Amino acid sequence: MVEQRHTWFWVYQAIGLAQGLGLHRTMEHSPQHKFWARIWWCCVVRDRLIALGTGRPMHINSLDCNVPMLSYSDLEEEGDDDEQLRVKAIFIDLLKLCRCTEVVLSLFTAAADHQPDQIDLCKDMLHHWVSNLDPSSRLSDECFMNTARQGADAAYKILLHLLHKSETSM
Structure with a gap:
């Protein structure tokens, strides 16, 4: 078998x-x-x-x-169009979110009794992440309108925020 x-x-x-x-x-x-x-x-x-x-x-x-941490210059390639540059900016924000994820997951796997100050630290960290997003990564109403005409960057942006929401709901 x-x-x-x-x-x-x-x-x-x-x-x-x-x-x-x-x-x-x-x-x-x-x-x-x-x-x-x-x-x-x-x-x-x-x-x-x-x-x-x-x-x-x-x-x-x-x-x-x-x-x-990767920077835009680490990801830039000759011939990148606007959509590819937006996707790369979203990827960098995903990397930053993964740093937060490590802290959140470490907190929830380390001990059963979580101190309120530790949870507040995670909330503050995630709030800081949201408030410092690249403009390409920010959600707007147009992300959800005319999705047939949206590029890959819109899908990545939505996935990025879904991941963020999964962490804030822990």
């Missing part, structure tokens, strides 16, 4: 490979450091989203990593 592997297992395998290659460490001396940083941050995003969705523990502890 073939054993079924959970998504959590496969992300663990990918993260283990990435860490084995040293992607969780800054590689500024490498000509491909932006590419490696992108891969690492994608691993972080998947780790956080799977932990949030399944209730399983996170594999990555950010204290063990020193890859700086």
